Amino acid sequence: MPGLLELDRFSQADLDRWNSLSQDLDELHAILYSGVEPQRQRHHAELIAALRSVPCAPMNFAGWVRMVTLRYADAPLSAAGSLKNFGGRFNIGADVDNAIRSPWPALYIASDQETAYREKFGMAKDDRIDGLSAEELTLTPGGSYSAVRLDGHLELVFDLAQKGALEPFCKVLRKISLPVEAIRLQKRLKIPGPPAMIRSAARLIQETLVVNWRILPAQFGNPAVSQILAGLILDAGYEAIRYPSTKSDGECVAVFPHRLASDASFVMMADDAPASVRHTRLDLSTTDDLCGWGVLPSYLRPATA
Numbered sequence: 001m002p003g004l005l006e007l008d009r010f011s012q013a014d015l016d017r018w019n020s021l022s023q024d025l026d027e028l029h030a031i032l033y034s035g036v037e038p039q040r041q042r043h044h045a046e047l048i049a050a051l052r053s054v055p056c057a058p059m060n061f062a063g064w065v066r067m068v069t070l071r072y073a074d075a076p077l078s079a080a081g082s083l084k085n086f087g088g089r090f091n092i093g094a095d096v097d098n099a100i101r102s103p104w105p106a107l108y109i110a111s112d113q114e115t116a117y118r119e120k121f122g123m124a125k126d127d128r129i130d131g132l133s134a135e136e137l138t139l140t141p142g143g144s145y146s147a148v149r150l151d152g153h154l155e156l157v158f159d160l161a162q163k164g165a166l167e168p169f170c171k172v173l174r175k176i177s178l179p180v181e182a183i184r185l186q187k188r189l190k191i192p193g194p195p196a197m198i199r200s201a202a203r204l205i206q207e208t209l210v211v212n213w214r215i216l217p218a219q220f221g222n223p224a225v226s227q228i229l230a231g232l233i234l235d236a237g238y239e240a241i242r243y244p245s246t247k248s249d250g251e252c253v254a255v256f257p258h259r260l261a262s263d264a265s266f267v268m269m270a271d272d273a274p275a276s277v278r279h280t281r282l283d284l285s286t287t288d289d290l291c292g293w294g295v296l297p298s299y300l301r302p303a304t305a
Contacts (some may be wrong), residue, residue, distance in 0.1 A: 026220065027184040030098070033222040034198075037100055040174045044235070046175075050168035051158065051192050051236035059242065059253070060156045061150070063270060065116040068146045074147040074276045075125060077267060079213045079257050080292025086217040088228035090241050090254040094296055097221035101231050102300055105291045107255040107267065107282065113147055115250030120145070122193075124211070152267035152282075154255065160208065160243040161251075166201040174199045196224070197210035211246050230254070239265055257287045258302075 040047070068076045082105050089092025091106035110116035116121070159165060178197045198204050207225040216222045223231075233241055239256045239262075255267060260283065268281040279286045293305035 018049050025185075025189060028182055028189065029184070029216070029220040030190075030223055031179050031182045033098060033220075034100070035179045035182065036176060043172055043175055044232075046172045047169060048231055048236045051233055051238075053168050054158065054162065054165045055155060056158065056238075058264075059154045059240070061111075061154075061253075063150055064109045064111055064150045064152070064253070065113045066107070066148045066150055067116045067120040068148055070144045070146060073146045074274070075275075075279070075290075076269065076277065077107065077145065077279055077282045077286075077288050079107045079133060079255075080295045082106045082108065083295050086214050087227065088254065089213050090243075091114070091222070091256070092227050093217075094229070094300060096223050099223050099227075101223075101303070103296060104231075104234065105257055106230075107257055107290075107294075108246065108252060109150055109255065109267070110252050111250040112248075115245045115248040115252065116147065118247035119245060130204045145176045149270040150267055151270045152254070154240050154267075155262045155265045156237060156239045157253070158236070158238040158241050160205065160241060162186055164201075164202050167235060170199060170201045170204060173197075173204075204229070205233055209243065209246050234259060237261065243289050255281055255282070258291050260284055260287055 011041055066076060069081075072078065072081065082088045082091050083093055083103050085093050086093050086098065086281070087103060088106050088108055092099050092101055092103045102198075105178050108119070110119055130250045176197065188224050198207060204225070208229055210224075213224040213226050217227075230241060234256060237259075238256075240253050242253050243253060244250075245252050260266075266281055266283040268283075269277075273280045279290055281292050288305075291305070294300045
């Protein structure tokens with residue numbers, strides 16, 4: 001019965017070594033986040049200035065799509081769901097235990113229905129379900145979700161796909177050094193690959209758009225690279241982040257409802273809504289209702305919520 005004897009294959013020394021390596025890995029990731037944060041704060045003004053230096057054009061959009069779980073179909077413009085669990089790619093949720101920043105909401109929308117579907121259900125570009133592609137699935141009636149078409153205008157959008165957008169930012173990042181203890185741990189763990197510190201725009205984009213961004217929040221309780229970047233983009237005064245989908249050839253936008261800066265900025269339902277939908281438009285007059293702060297414990301909510 002090999003199953004009963006499995007543990008006999010490992011000595012106590014093996015178990016102790018694995019436990020030590022696990023502790024080293026936890027310590028390394030703690031240093032890479034909390035240990036580097038003082039340097040990020042020291043260069044905060046430069047990082048913000050670098051982000052603000054990027055030319056920014058207002059964004060008009062029509063017929064973009066948001067997939068909404070049927071249970072929440074009466075509030076299709078609410079960002080409350082983004083505050084739960086680990087949050088989203090560009091916002092921190094309630095369960096990112098070690099986050100220095102408090103959670104903030106984001107409304108995620110996509111350029112077309114296929115992209116919205118793939119992003120919501122985590123379908124990679126070539127994935128099929130029951131023999132159907134995402135394109136075919138979007139034509140299938142029924143299902144426990146709603147596809148909501150949206151129109152809008154956003155004044156201050158940081159476009160990650162804009163050529164050179166992150167170069168000034170990375171120039172400042174290169175002033176931040178890897179702590180000596182992190183170097184020691186990385187060598188002891190024999191971690192292959194590039195250095196832990198991100199210094200180039202190409203590497204930053206790669207880490208920001210990694211498919212499984214949840215690894216750091218789930219395994220180590222630290223924000224993902226994309227969430228740290230988004231926090232700084234928020235500090236720079238942007239209302240939204242535009243980025244290429246990791247699941248299709250389409251685009252996505254993460255809108256930060258609590259940071260709408262102009263009466264000109266809005267997101268609205270493109271089609272007539274059921275009478276049960278209270279808010280069909282996100283703008284400065286409705287942002288307090290649509291941020292969703294109420295899903296957070298009181299100690300995580302902003303003082304004004």
